[in-house]
Amino acid sequence: MSIGSDEIEHIAKLARIELSGAELEKFRADLNKVLGYIEVLKTVDTDGVEPLAQVTGLQNVFRKDEAVESPLTKEIIDNAPEKVGRFIKVKKVF
């Protein structure tokens, strides 16, 4: 099984990264390598095994519902490359 160039272009779109033709080809080779790993992993018997998402074993970590106003709001806005008043500005969505 191998990844086609259409597919690689589609992945680049999903990831929102502009890649040159050469880069796309390079990454296609890398992704194919990963496919190789998966084929190996498939040989491991994981019947009845739950996927591990959290090594710590922690459960139910919550925060009390209390509102705290952050003193950082202005600095957060200031970090934006483009702004209008307190709004952050981007190119038109549509």
Next chain:
Amino acid sequence: MVSNDYESIIGLEIHVQLKTKSKMFCSSPNNPDVAEPNVNICEVCTGQPGSMPVANEEAIKKGIMVGLALGCEIPEYSKFDRKNYFYPDLPKGYQISQYDQPVCGKGQVEIESNGEKRVIRITRAHLEEDAGKLVHQDNATLVDLNRSGVPLLETVTEPDFRSPQEAKAFLQNLRNIVRYLGVSDADMEKGHMRCDANISMRVRGEKGLPDYKVEIKNLNSFKAVEAGLAYEARRQAEALEAGERLINETRGWDDAKGVTVSQRSKEEAHDYRYFPEPDLPILRLSREYVRKIADELPELPAQKSERFMGEFGLSKGDAEVLINDKGLASYFEEVVSELMEWFEAEKLPHEDVKKFAKMANNWITGDYQAFLKEGGMEAGDSKITAENMAELIKMIDRGEISVTAGKKVLSVMFEKGGDPSNIAEDENLIQVNDKVKISEAVNVVISENPAAVKDVLGGKKQAAGFLVGKVMEKTKGTANPKLISELFNKVCKKCGHIWAMHWPFKEVPIAERGEKDWCDVEGCDCDDFQE
């Protein structure tokens, strides 16, 4: 027109904003309606590098409360997942949501529409964070992240609705539920509750779901939901009838034009690349934890409605009107409770409870609710305390003031507050039952309106009503209208006189009335009156 009979297959996807103090995954204030942009933000809900989420325990509790009210199974384990996509209102480039282990599982709700009941199955309900708001301008888009991170509960139903009206009924029911639970204001116009609907049509009698469905977005009110679905149903039926093959589509409702418009640009199949959120440990919802929440659930609208009908004898319609306004229903109960206290004290017969509940209902859903609407306020905000309202009702029942006077007292209470008996006195509205006083007014009216009196004697009922009105005018509405009505509607069999012409005479002592005869018809004592 379509020749085949098509029926609508409708499902709903509803997002409800939960009314917690802070956001879903950070402590920024949960107030998305604030006017100034980007004030309720912090490093977490703006996706700053290195920031991490911490789950709001109250939001989880509120989500479970709604699930329980919808009859959902609450699983023992739940978790959060990342839903990855790029959009300027989504600061992290992913939304923390729930994919395959939502906090509420399968449930069901019964709705009633057009007299028919239907069970609507709930597929699931899950928690997630809201995105920010975008303001579209000519050459740019402005991003406001106040709403980013606000807790949402997304409820999905099976395609069990068969009409737009049913969909609306469900939404009204859901709105009542979340308001009663105190988890959301659920005002669609303010965006607290958002609804996407999906609809397809199938020939009536056929089984199985159609092989397509159309999603309708931008339904911003109950009316829009109903109208949008109705429009789509018609459009699809016509298309199918014309032999068109319909496919999955997303369409937007244009409220102004009353049509749905295809949104092909939004149709790119989204690949959300869900995976478990590594920054949030799983939720273990012990049976004890869930039972405690269930035990503490406030009375739900359906239960309250049943109780209003059973305990207070209200009709279903009357009960519905009350429960559709949580504040009004509470107010009603407080008023009835005041009345009950008086009841107990006076040891009145129990059937009368229903009589008073009905009176309270009429006054509250009538004039009182009208005043609230005019003043743009909620039931709890007016100056009329439950005690005062109860007192007013008592006064009317005991005949201390007339209904007309009662309305005036209510109006004064609404404006300035105060005790109804004091107001009635100050405004001279105390119902005059004093017959001597009334008779003076009656005599004047009779002498001023001979033509009407003649009509009454001739059997014309309207004339009697006219004269009653005149007496009420003369007494500034304070005379007991029931009594006045009797005066002009009862006629003596023997002499043909209306009671009003002789009425007080019989009761006024001879010493005061002098030698004037009760009735000038020979042999008549004017004691044989009938309508």
Next chain:
Amino acid sequence: MDIAFSSIKELREGLDSKKFSSVELTKEFLARVKKLDPKLKSFITVTEDQALADAKAADEAIAKGEQQILIGIPYVAKDLFCTKGIKTTAASKILENFKPVYDATVVAKMKQQKAVLLGKTNMDQFAHGSSTETSCFGPSHNPHALDRIPGGSSGGSTVAVAAGLAPFALATETGGSIRQPASLCGVSGWKPTYGRVSRYGVIAMTSSTDSIGSVARSVEDLVLTAEVMAGFDPHDSTTSKVPVKKWGENLPKKLDGLKIGVPKEYFVEGMEKDVEARVKEAIEEVRKLGAKIQSVSLPLTAYGSMVYAIVAPSEISSNLSRYDGIRFGHVTRDAKDLYEIYSKSRGEGFGDEAKRRIMTGTYALSAGYRDAYYLKAQKVRRLLVEEFEKVFSEVDLLLCPSSPNVAVKIGGAADNPLFGYIADQLNIPGALAGLPALSVPCGFGKPADGESVDLPVGLQIIGPQWGEEKVFQAGYAYQQVTEWHKIKPKGF
């Protein structure tokens, strides 16, 4: 007293006894940075003015009698740690001029201690790599051989400590990024149990394995930093409430009764001869301290890198989505619409390795593949965890090399077959299981490329989950009977 290579303990005593002031210390280290870093390139940002101001404040506090472990002690932080108002770049063009609005929790702890931040150190871009060559500012240089890599991704932090530019450094590890460079540069590095130290404010790489640790000149010094850094943080939902012990009060000189396992899979085929020899000698030293050594087996070891090759990019691809040129960071000047704001800003700002991982991760998670790839990998991961649990029911600690080779030449990684995948095998399985580990210097060896140069070799000590105590004890005891950790690189 050689300030540059003194231990934190020695500096603490000097400060408290007024032998010198924090300002004097800071000035000395800053002078060394100015003189020596041009050939090391371990710093991205030197915070000279702020450091002197902080040192002055520390001196005032010390004069008032304030007592804290790290008060007035200079340090550096890998440029992955958010430092409020101070450039934090992750060694990437996309954050080239980014100044965070808040401090990482660990940085805040250092501020509370009144430790003195000298600057931010170089690293592999977004922590992707094991050589510090993927930094957009160019690689750092190993002080033992300037034409060789220091390892990565915490290369800069490690070089700074190794060359005596700072007494200790904050670093991070996801799959060897502290242990491997510590080994290659001849210093001591600590990778804590996942969840032991807060990740809040540290730019995320692989959220389910990122661990926040430190590099210093000895295990004793590492313990001092660990006592400050460890602990529950309400901002990080993955930190544990397991109490932080005063590890420093329990560092014995003998290891009687300690059961050590040596995993045979960790002595990989093709390992450099000298590395194997030094590590075996080190294990012998540990045995002489009273420990019982036995061979153990971890058969699933080889799958570790493969699991990592799926899981890490998947999480990375998601963690890097927020770098979009909208709220902070680099934004392209060429975009004609919103899509291009995203694609060009990210295309221009991310380095090769970051792009590679994002692409791999996006692919692994995309529809149709998630179940086969990501979930399968996480299932094998659980098996790895269980395998470690089983082995730790038989032994207390594992000993093995930190790296199968000594430092390769800069640019030479591609030629070295051991590099990357096989080297990862030593560090990744433990990382995936969230286990604590140390790397301590255990000698020198000659590289396989034939050059006659002596380069550091590191011994790795791995403990069970929350097993920091025994890990520190073993490392400390080993350093009481060996001198490797005291050796300075020539010319520094």
